[in-house]
Amino acid sequence: MMAPLFSSKLLIVLLFGTLFGLILGVLPGLGPTTGGALILPFTMTLDPLSAIVLLTSIYCAGTYGGAITAVLINTPGTPAAAATCLDGYPLAQKGEAGRALGMATVSSTVGGIFSVIVLVFFAPVLAKLAYEFGQPEYFALAIFGLTMLASIGEGSPIKNLIAGAFGILISTIGKDFMTSIDRFTYGINELSVGIGFIPVVVGLFAISEMLTQSTLLDQVFKRVALKAVKLPSLDDYKKTWKTILRSSGIGSFIGVLPAEGGTVASLIGYSEAKRFSKEPEEFGKGSIEGIAGAEAANNAATGGAMVPTLALGIPGSATTAVILTGLIIHGVRPGPDLFREQPDFLYGIFGAMLIANVLFFIFGFFGAKLFARITLVPNKILWPMIFAVSVCGTYSLSQSIIDVWIMLFFGVLGFFMRRFGFSVVPVIIGLILGELVEGTLRQSLVIFDGNWLMFLTRPIALTFFILSLIALAFPLLRTKKQKD
Amino acid sequence: MNNVQNKKRANKSLPFFFKDEFKVFFVIIFFSTILLISTFTFDKVPPILNRGIQPATFPKGLLVLIMFLTTIIYYLSFKNPWKKEKKLPKPFFLTILSFILFVIISKTLDFFLAIAVLSIFVSYNWGEKRVFYLLLVGIIFPLVVFIFFEMILGLRFPPGIITNLYYY
Numbered sequence: 001m002m003a004p005l006f007s008s009k010l011l012i013v014l015l016f017g018t019l020f021g022l023i024l025g026v027l028p029g030l031g032p033t034t035g036g037a038l039i040l041p042f043t044m045t046l047d048p049l050s051a052i053v054l055l056t057s058i059y060c061a062g063t064y065g066g067a068i069t070a071v072l073i074n075t076p077g078t079p080a081a082a083a084t085c086l087d088g089y090p091l092a093q094k095g096e097a098g099r100a101l102g103m104a105t106v107s108s109t110v111g112g113i114f115s116v117i118v119l120v121f122f123a124p125v126l127a128k129l130a131y132e133f134g135q136p137e138y139f140a141l142a143i144f145g146l147t148m149l150a151s152i153g154e155g156s157p158i159k160n161l162i163a164g165a166f167g168i169l170i171s172t173i174g175k176d177f178m179t180s181i182d183r184f185t186y187g188i189n190e191l192s193v194g195i196g197f198i199p200v201v202v203g204l205f206a207i208s209e210m211l212t213q214s215t216l217l218d219q220v221f222k223r224v225a226l227k228a229v230k231l232p233s234l235d236d237y238k239k240t241w242k243t244i245l246r247s248s249g250i251g252s253f254i255g256v257l258p259a260e261g262g263t264v265a266s267l268i269g270y271s272e273a274k275r276f277s278k279e280p281e282e283f284g285k286g287s288i289e290g291i292a293g294a295e296a297a298n299n300a301a302t303g304g305a306m307v308p309t310l311a312l313g314i315p316g317s318a319t320t321a322v323i324l325t326g327l328i329i330h331g332v333r334p335g336p337d338l339f340r341e342q343p344d345f346l347y348g349i350f351g352a353m354l355i356a357n358v359l360f361f362i363f364g365f366f367g368a369k370l371f372a373r374i375t376l377v378p379n380k381i382l383w384p385m386i387f388a389v390s391v392c393g394t395y396s397l398s399q400s401i402i403d404v405w406i407m408l409f410f411g412v413l414g415f416f417m418r419r420f421g422f423s424v425v426p427v428i429i430g431l432i433l434g435e436l437v438e439g440t441l442r443q444s445l446v447i448f449d450g451n452w453l454m455f456l457t458r459p460i461a462l463t464f465f466i467l468s469l470i471a472l473a474f475p476l477l478r479t480k481k482q483k484d
Numbered sequence: 485m486n487n488v489q490n491k492k493r494a495n496k497s498l499p500f501f502f503k504d505e506f507k508v509f510f511v512i513i514f515f516s517t518i519l520l521i522s523t524f525t526f527d528k529v530p531p532i533l534n535r536g537i538q539p540a541t542f543p544k545g546l547l548v549l550i551m552f553l554t555t556i557i558y559y560l561s562f563k564n565p566w567k568k569e570k571k572l573p574k575p576f577f578l579t580i581l582s583f584i585l586f587v588i589i590s591k592t593l594d595f596f597l598a599i600a601v602l603s604i605f606v607s608y609n610w611g612e613k614r615v616f617y618l619l620l621v622g623i624i625f626p627l628v629v630f631i632f633f634e635m636i637l638g639l640r641f642p643p644g645i646i647t648n649l650y651y652y
Contacts (some may be wrong), residue, residue: 045637158560161551162512169519169546176539181527183539184519214579215572217610309579382608384603384621388629391586391599396639401590419569420508438542473532 013050014352017057017241018359024058025065025380026371031078032062034205036322037198038389040329041396048330049348055323056349057356060112060302062319063262065371066361067104067295071097071359072238080262080298083270087283087290094286098230103288103366104295106232107244111296114248115255115303119310120350120447126311135447136455139440140464142433144315147471148257156450157475159422166293167439168432170195177435178442181458190402197325199394199407200431204424205318206390207411210251210383212418217379231365232288243273255304261317262298262305269297303353312347314433321432425447504569506559512554520547578609594644599626 024035036055041294043051064080071088084104086480091100095396112476133141146168150160173184174194185191234238254265273293274283283290305316306323315321315333327334332345414424449456455461526540582605590598604622612618633639634650641647 041637043579156557158553158557162550162557165546165550165553169543169550170541172546179539181529181539183526183543184522186522211576211579214575214606214610215570217573217575378609378612380612381617381621383610384607385625387606388599388603388626390641392629392633395595395641396633396637399640401595401642404590405587408587412580413582420504421566441542442537450537473649 002414006266010053010348010352011051013046013054014057014355014359015056016248017355018061018363021058021061021063021356022065022360022363022367022371023374025062025081026068026374027377028069028073028077030206030209031066031319032059032323033201033318034209034475036319036326037201037205038309038386038393039289040198040322041393043326043330044396048332049345051330052323052332052349053352055326056306056353057359059298059319059323060356061360061363062301063299064105064108064112064295064364066109066298066372068101068364068368068371071100071104071291078262080266080301081294082263083266083294083298084291084292086270087285091286091288091291092283096286099232099288100286100291101364101368102230103232103236103240103291105361105368107240107247107292107296108299108356108364109299110244111248111251111300111362112302112360113354114245114296115252115300115355116350116353117303118252119302119303119306119353123307123311124339124348126307127336130312130336131387132460134444134458135440136428136444136458136461137464138436139444140455140458140461140468141312142437142440144316144464144468144471145308145433146426146430146437147468149429150475156421158416159473160426163417163422163424163426164430167427168434170200170427170431171434172217172438178412188402190400195406196397196403197321197431198397199403200410201318201322201325201409201428202390202394203407204414204417204427206386207407208414208424210387211411213239213379213383214446232436232475236288240289241464243276243292244296246272246276247293247296247302251300252304254297255301255316256307257316261319262301265301265304266294266298269300270294286383287369299357305436306353310338310349311336313436315429318428321428324383503561504566505558509554509558513551516547516551516554520544520551523547575609579606582606582609590642590644594646595642596626596630596646597644599629 004301020039021032024030024032035058038132039054039058043054046054063078063080066076066078067084067088069075070081070084071092074085076082076085082251088100088104091097097321146161150157164429170360171194173191175181175185175192176183179425182192184373212430248267250272251262251265254268255261259478270290274280274287277283277287277289279289301317305320308314308316309320309324311334313324324334332338332342390407391404394403395401397403414427415426417427444455445452455465521539523544526538528538528540582602585605586598586602589601600622603626604618606619607618612621630641634641640651643651
């Protein structure tokens with residue numbers, strides 16, 4: 001599994017990716033999704049394996065990096081670390097920041113490695129199953145993915161569905177891929193090729209975050225002092241090993257589902273840790289189990305989210321959508337054939353994720369104090385610099401100024417979406433699944449001679465449709481239960 | 485908790501067209517309607533070449549779905565009003581203004597100059613008054629990015645009054 005990685009070039013890429021991922025994770029507002037999108041143009045100078053190794057190491061390390069700021073300044077570096085704040089910061093305030101970060105580092109590493117094992121065993125099985133899939137099954141699967149996103153993603157399910165449908169709608173801009181008829185181009189030649197993924201991602205994540213930061217300039221962070229990261233004590237291990245394993249399982253499972261990956265996983269991991277704890281009253285006051293539950297789950301979601309991404313070409317989270325784009329622009333088409341034709345490439349990715357988890361453990365353990373200092377870079381310096389990189393990165397892909405304007409448009413749109421409670425993640429997933437949804441629907445209708453009811457004669461497709469209905473009903477049942 | 489309730493109450497007392505719920509509903513329905521109308525202008529494929537459905541059918545379906553779901557969230561907001569958002573501060577509008585300046589300068593004068601102007605404008609309005617740091621974000625860093633993209637990635641930036649000095 002590691003053989004393809006034993007080249008100095010790949011090890012340097014891994015090292016750089018892990019360090020860069022940690023920095024991105026530490027900085028509130030950035031994160032592996034934005035960072036991955038920003039670095040995507042740079043990967044064009046690399047071979048496909050190095051490019052994906054870079055992106056996956058950023059993903060793993062960035063997810064962990066969010067915990068450092070969550071513990072020290074009570075602000076999650078990434079949304080996936082939000083649950084870590086609940087106990088990490090109170091524990092740090094008690095003078096145990098080192099212990100809190102030590103537990104976050106260990107549980108993140110265990111969760112991450114656990115999920116890579118899940119990925120290694122589960123992705124080939126799923127890919128094998130996918131051989132049975134025809135166009136109707138892929139259509140039903142994509143619909144299931146979108147409904148799951150609405151159902152277990154953050155925020156209002158209906159708003160998530162609107163955002164997902166909007167993402168699919170964006171994918172219809174340009175020439176229709178089956179008939180070459182222009183749609184929503186309004187005579188603008190540049191729109192004929194459609195709207196690129198990178199301008200939308202960079203706009204929705206980086207530029208909208210820049211606008212969000214412009215509204216938070218008066219916010220003052222109270223940073224807790226950190227002497228050194230401490231390894232958890234034997235007592236801590238005894239108290240948390242079940243929680244870490246449970247959250248690793250939860251995180252891997254949630255990661256496989258197309259939702260908001262680590263964010264949802266950490267919230268569920270945290271609440272389950274509380275439910276099973278002998279001291280639930282300690283949660284929110286600095287419980288070491290709370291930190292372990294949240295951190296193991298969010299890092300476990302990284303490997304889980306790579307399962308559908310590699311096996312089916314359906315992203316499990318926003319960051320894996322960026323990785324999927326990276327695969328596609330490097331000419332690698334994810335899906336069952338990838339497992340048969342390029343096993344070395346896949347094992348390179350698996351190995352890179354494994355090493356990235358070990359590397360961020362080492363960097364986190366010895367360098368958390370240094371990384372925490374990055375948060376001292378003021379926003380008035382940081383964000384104009386991020387803007388410069390965003391603009392050049394977006395321009396570089398197709399050397400089109402229109403792409404830069406599209407990025408700005410989606411930045412403003414993303415800001416207002418977030419302000420009014422619409423998550424931007426479904427837009428990204430909808431955009432990347434759009435062509436699959438429309439293409440498989442139309443090709444299925446050709447196969448079925450226009451008869452929609454024929455979808456119900458395909459057992460796998462029918463199963464996915466039933467699961468989609470359950471996924472849509474789930475939030476209603478949850479709301480009713482909460483009211484009761 | 486009390487704050488949230490107060491905010492909700494404050495939102496409830498406004499006329500309906502000032503409420504966030506209505507504004508969001510109106511904007512989505514308005515643009516969806518325009519897009520829906522424009523789908524009727526898409527070319528049609530002759531029946532003999534048509535595979536499955538017409539190219540306009542799928543976007544039409546999506547737009548109807550978006551409008552339907554938007555109506556549901558607006559209806560639900562009668563029972564559960566959204567919390568009123570804080571007024572946007574001055575730096576937000578200045579940042580939006582910097583985006584507009586960026587578009588104008590990059591289109592008419594120079595791409596690199598547009599980045600420099602935006603960076604200095606944003607940094608200054610976000611509170612940075614030290615000249616060195618303004619030069620760092622406005623000149624030095626964009627220059628490093630420019631050289632990196634130009635030399636390592638082989639990117640050719642669009643022509644402009646400053647970029648031309650480098651290329652010619």
